[in-house]
Amino acid sequence: MPKVQFTGQLQRFMAVPKAEAGGATVRDLxxxxxxxxxxSRESGGVxxxxxxxxxxxxxxxxxxxxxxQSVNGNPVHTVAEFSRALTAAGAGRVSFGVVRAxxxxxxxxxxxxxxxxx
Numbered sequence: 001m002p003k004v005q006f007t008g009q010l011q012r013f014m015a016v017p018k019a020e021a022g023g024a025t026v027r028d029l030x031x032x033x034x035x036x037x038x039x040s041r042e043s044g045g046v047x048x049x050x051x052x053x054x055x056x057x058x059x060x061x062x063x064x065x066x067x068x069q070s071v072n073g074n075p076v077h078t079v080a081e082f083s084r085a086l087t088a089a090g091a092g093r094v095s096f097g098v099v100r101a102x103x104x105x106x107x108x109x110x111x112x113x114x115x116x117x118x
Contacts, residue, residue, distance in 0.1 A: 038102030044077025
């Protein structure tokens with residue numbers, strides 16, 4: 001499964017299998033995982049594969065069981081869509097729609113994004 005890495009201000013992130021930076025990686029969901037997040041397969045999203053307690057993403061408000069479903073209001077079903085959405089987000093404020101404990105939530109990160117390095 002592809003994974004994307006990112007740092008707290010989303011200054012760097014990569015769309016490569018098992019990539020890590022700043023300690024955080026995201027991944028596509030497996031077919032059996034959608035119900036654990038309380039979402040349908042069609043609604044999709046990307047989950048954290050790794051989110052260490054001292055990572056910048058944690059300081060920005062993410063939690064290990066978050067399912068990221070949108071970036072600036074644009075739905076993301078896969079790591080590839082997440083990568084494209086972050087690229088499109090550009091500089092400034094980035095808002096992430098997440099499912100946390102089967103409830104919709106928003107995580108807002110101030111700072112720009114750089115295009116993914118593949």
